[in-house]
Amino acid sequence: DIQMTQSPSTLSASVGDRVTITCRASQSIDSWLAWYQQKPGKAPKLLIYKASSLQSGVPSRFSGTGSGTDFTLTISGLQLDDFATYYCQHYDGLPVTFGGGTKVEIK
Amino acid sequence: QVQLVESGGGVVQPGRPLKVSCVASGFIFSNYGIQWVRQAPGKGLEWLAVISYDGDDIYYADSVKGRFTISRDNSNNTVSLQMNNLRPEDTAMYYCGKDIYPYHTNGWTTVDSWGQGILVTVSS
Numbered sequence: 001d002i003q004m005t006q007s008p009s010t011l012s013a014s015v016g017d018r019v020t021i022t023c024r025a026s027q028s029i030d031s032w033l034a035w036y037q038q039k040p041g042k043a044p045k046l047l048i049y050k051a052s053s054l055q056s057g058v059p060s061r062f063s064g065t066g067s068g069t070d071f072t073l074t075i076s077g078l079q080l081d082d083f084a085t086y087y088c089q090h091y092d093g094l095p096v097t098f099g100g101g102t103k104v105e106i107k
Numbered sequence: 108q109v110q111l112v113e114s115g116g117g118v119v120q121p122g123r124p125l126k127v128s129c130v131a132s133g134f135i136f137s138n139y140g141i142q143w144v145r146q147a148p149g150k151g152l153e154w155l156a157v158i159s160y161d162g163d164d165i166y167y168a169d170s171v172k173g174r175f176t177i178s179r180d181n182s183n184n185t186v187s188l189q190m191n192n193l194r195p196e197d198t199a200m201y202y203c204g205k206d207i208y209p210y211h212t213n214g215w216t217t218v219d220s221w222g223q224g225i226l227v228t229v230s231s
Contacts (some may be wrong), residue, residue, distance in 0.1 A: 018123055030214070034217040036152075042223075043202055043221035043222060043223055043224055044152065044202070044221055045221075046207070046217070046218065046219050046220075049207060049217055049219070055219060065223070087151065089152070091215050091216055091217045092164050092215060093215055094157075094213075094214050094215065095154050095155065095166075095168050095177060096154045096214075096215070096217070098151055098152040098153070098154070099151075100151050101151050101152075
């Protein structure tokens with residue numbers, strides 16, 4: 001199985017900050033990577049698919065880059081609504097697997 | 108708009124079965140595969156199973172293979188997950204989700220909409 005490793009596991013930031021979360025795959029997954037946002041008690045919400053494609057309705061302050069094994073999710077100008085946990089997920093084969101999550105907390 | 112609603116969760120004793128269902132609306136259900144993932148309390152997301160748009164292609168995670176069965180009824184816009192021989196470690200919130208791409212058959216896809224989830228608790 002492909003292992004997805006996210007860092008950091010927790011991140012403290014302030015409103016307006018630029019935030020970067022990284023995700024590393026244990027083998028190349030081309031660009032078959034998605035990013036999800038999850039708030040407590042809610043379902044995950046798709047932000048980015050195919051590494052850099054912004055899902056419809058998602059604010060443009062979210063962006064994704066990377067290919068192969070190394071990927072990043074950037075939030076440019078953190079908003080109060082962005083404090084949540086973020087997961088990466090590969091879908092370059094089965095089983096699809098998720099990273100362990102990055103919790104973005106208020107500093 | 109796309110909507111998926113899970114039902115059928117609850118408390119069940121170890122070794123007993125339970126069936127959870129997912130009713131979809133707001134899109135052409137018969138064109139899209141459906142996936143199930145779960146999230147144990149305070150933990151991350153675990154993919155469980157996927158069924159193709161026509162039900163012909165089904166894939167499972169090793170952790171549930173042989174115990175869980177996914178099926179779909181395109182006439183009623185419903186996907187079900189039959190869970191047998193449940194274990195305490197199956198305790199989790201279960202989410203169904205719609206594939207982002209239509210007509211996908213190999214399961215190598217991601218989800219663009221999830222249901223609100225249904226809680227399954229396995230305990231004596």
